[in-house]
Amino acid sequence: MENIDLLYHARGESKFIDDLRLPSDALYAAIFYSSTGHGRILSLDLRDALLMPGVKAILTSKDIPGENQIGGVIADETLLAEDEVHYAGQPIALVVAESPECARKAVKKIKVLFDELPVVLDPREAFRKGSFIIPPRIFSMGNTSLAWDNCLVIVEGRAETGAQEHLYLETQGSVAYPTDSGSLKVTSSTQAPTAVQRAVSRVTGLPMNKIEVEASRLGGGFGGKEDQANSFAAMAALSALKLNRPVKLVLSRQEDLRITGKRHPYSSDFKLGLDSEGRILAYEVTFYQNAGASADLSPAILDRTLFHCTNSYFVPNVKATAYSLRTNLPPMTAFRGFGAPQGMFAIESAIFKAAEKMGVEPSYLQEKNLLKEGDAFPYGQSAEGCRAKESWLAALETFETGEIKNRIEKFNRENQFFKKGFAFMPICFGISFTNASMNQAGALVHIYSDGSIGISTAAVEMGQGVNMKLRQIASAIFQVSLDKIKIEPANTTRVANTSPTAASAAADLNGKALEKACNELLERLLNAAALKLKTEDKPVIINEEILLKEEKTGLKWEDLVKMAFDERMDLTSHAHHITPGIYFDKLLNQGRPFNYHVYGTGVVEVTLDCLRGTYTVDSLKAIHDSGKPLNPLIDRGQAEGAAIQGLGWLTMEEIAYASKGPLLSDSLSAYKVPDVYFSPGELDIRFLKASDNPRGIFNSKAIGEPPFMYAIGVFFALYNAIKEFRPEVRMDFTAPLTNERLLLALYSKEKNTVTA
Ligand code: MTE
Ligand code: HPA
Ligand code: MOS
16 A cells, blocks of 8 residues: 555656756756845846856746736736746846756856835734735634624634745756647646646747647645645746747755745734633634735735634634734745644644633643533534544543653653643644635546556645545456556646645545546446446456456456457546535635534644753654544655654744845855755654544545644643743743753743744
8 A cells, every 4th residue: 555656766766847858959048037125126137147158048937928917816926026026036038048057057157237125024014004905804803803792711812834945856847848839738747737828828928739748746835835836837938938949957955945934923812711610612713814925826825824723622602803914925825734733733832821821721721621522613613523522532632641741740850951841733624625615626537448547636636645646446346456557747738727735635635536537437347247247236346357246247347448449448537526515705704615624633732942942752652533544554654754844834944034034044044945854753643543534445545634732732732841840931832942042041031922
């Protein structure tokens, strides 16, 4: 059941964009981008660059035959800047040359003069200036104003979370080839081939049928290539069309770090009210989303923040307000969790603060308020098949958390300068694109005359193992071995009008489409078998053999396929799947946006060195509800990877910008992500037993994003460890909790709130 790609990856045989062997006439593009966060372009001097031997052309916005526009949700983003730049890293011109080295050297010779304009990097400042990407979004349930009077405890505060770099191993890139009759073939490291096709069409002015987009495999996307692969593919396509030669554009790591957007930083205000028993009665929260210079996917991400603002808790009175704010940073974009982690961090901060005030453990409040079957979410949907409590209790029991706590208490009594901290982190994550129309997928299945099978869907393999899951589905339906099944690269000419591979839903959506296409073919084949066997009964296939009434017929899969072919039967089928029963009213903010929810409970233990401000994450454990996992090995890998990625976001990954906007943390010596040494000593994510999910493919649940949020527990475990050393400390809820912030929390002279 292991992912076959692993073999090719390990041997270095997998081909990523930069590995593609190009025709000898291929050219290479490099991007000239803004060095300032905001400015009017006074002059752009290309002369020296154009004189360089090997330089074939330098393209600017004036060379765009179609629209200079790549904004998918809102038309507010140019491909190449016209007369103003809005962030450092914004593409201004494209150098096309005989080699990538030559193109980059020429980029350095381009001279630009800016009239510098005021730079805004902070979302609250953008709010004060009224720089909204979209009008405010408000979700509400019950009546918070009436509820405060009934609260015994009310806490207010602020939660801050930082940006996060995707750091996919493969940087953004694309190769565009001019083909016959004025068409283009574009290979792109994209999660969204159709989005690339649309963007290329818009920029080149070619209709979509003249643009074939293929995504073979990605060296990671993590959301960073849901929308932001579009521009680089459009740049390669534009260059290829202009020069009528294949053009490759692959970003260097530093270019990628500087040009592309990250996870949205959020600044949030919360107010939480509870009764004497710790029941949450009311929650008000305001999110200030730092969207960067253009909308990108920010509105959808803002919505997912609102959808997840109460995490896995039932809150009867909620008012959640969200602002998407335009700043002079690169457009922020999708990143694993898609806004939910930011929303969940805020309510966890509020609960932590309330627990401090009430003198109880946060876990007491967490457990008390977990969603129960039938409880309403603030957006109208109710919790069905709710496994919040079940996973919580399973975590208590499986990991013997009582004993962990005793051990930690003893350790903390016996040690002065090392302190341990502990935290629970329950999660609840809605599965479906929150934009209902995106919940569709297609599958195209060919059975070849030798019995082998080729499958195309909308799914893009980016390391998450979706190809393996699709093979398993086809193998289970046809009852043929995995090695007879090949998954083709996602290609817009085979499966058109596709949604991105995102929202953790690729295996669900494409798997269901595939199931339908396979069942259709199976039906045809079994009818043919019945005819051949001259029976009214329905034969079945088991292990590539055709059985009738549980008896072998001697007919094998290959024979059946050959026979069907000779009978001139159509051995191809296409199917389309839409998620049934989901809808959402964007004016009332009510509906049933999610197909189902994923639940789970994480427990985290840390040890803090209170002299140095360094620490280890001793363990991150979780009971995770994955339904009946399609592939437990892949799902465990996804859960572990997601949790460690979350760990980075909350602890060490700190993005810094200069005051005028340029990225300071623009190399891997300045931007640290978790490595194997930083990973939890014990990483133990188990699946909730006896789970199922009738709404998922083969009873499984989506896995890609939800476990990211277990890592939020690390922040609070560290906070607890700090309090063991310095009980009176009241920290800000500011992530990432870097070593510097930890040291300040441990030693800063300020009495009350420590702001790092
Ligand atoms: N796993 C790997 N190895 N590489 C990735 O880029 N992306 C994540 C997750 N797991 C990613 C990954 C994100 S953001 C999403 S939405 C899902 O995979 C998408 O794939 P799925 O829908 O097949 O789960
Ligand atoms: N999740 C991920 N990607 C998306 C979504 C979503 O809900 N909506 C649009 N793109
Ligand atoms: Mo994932 S952030 O939905 O690509």
